[in-house]
Amino acid sequence: MKRRNTATKEAVLSVLQSSGKAMSQGAIEKKIGIDINRATIYRVLNRYCDDGVLHRIVADDGRQYFAVCIKCDEHLKPLHHFHFRCEKCETIECLPEPVHFSLSNDYVVKRVNCVITGICKDCAKS
Numbered sequence: 001m002k003r004r005n006t007a008t009k010e011a012v013l014s015v016l017q018s019s020g021k022a023m024s025q026g027a028i029e030k031k032i033g034i035d036i037n038r039a040t041i042y043r044v045l046n047r048y049c050d051d052g053v054l055h056r057i058v059a060d061d062g063r064q065y066f067a068v069c070i071k072c073d074e075h076l077k078p079l080h081h082f083h084f085r086c087e088k089c090e091t092i093e094c095l096p097e098p099v100h101f102s103l104s105n106d107y108v109v110k111r112v113n114c115v116i117t118g119i120c121k122d123c124a125k126s
Contacts, residue, residue, distance in 0.1 A: 008036050012044045013053070013068065022057050022067035022083070022092035057092055059085050059115045065092045086120035093120070 015031045016023060023031075025041055032041075045066050048054040057065040082095040092115070103109065 007034070008040060009044050009048075011036070012041060013048065016054065016066060016068045022065035022094075024063050024065050028066070057083050057115065058113055059083070059092060060117050061085070067092070067094065082114040082116055084120060085115055085117045086123055087117060088119050088123040091120065 011032050011034055012028060015028050019031075025038065025045065028045075029036070029038065029041055045054065045056075049056050049066070054066045054068055057067065059065055082097060083092050084095050085092045095116070101109075101112070
């Protein structure tokens with residue numbers, strides 16, 4: 001379904017594209033630079049997820065993060081990939097390594113949510 005392009009949608013996507021990392025709704029709201037209420041931002045984020053433009057990451061802290069990840073192209077990275085959340089700078093990034101897991105044949109896996117938490121390489125250097 002073709003959706004109408006609005007200033008709000010453009011602003012949300014621009015913030016995420018320029019960040020290069022996953023962001024929470026609150027972080028997006030702070031960076032957006034125009035007055036948009038929280039419900040509208042969530043509605044835009046959810047539509048982008050439904051349309052496959054963004055992906056949602058539910059981290060170990062229970063918060064939702066959203067990312068435009070060029071590296072998440074199914075040809076470049078597997079659908080089931082790990083994310084890394086830095087406890088120091090609070091960023092989340094996609095990791096290129098595939099997820100390897102094994103379940104009995106009684107299970108049908110549709111989605112995997114893998115978040116590793118620690119200190120990212122940039123924060124570890126400083």
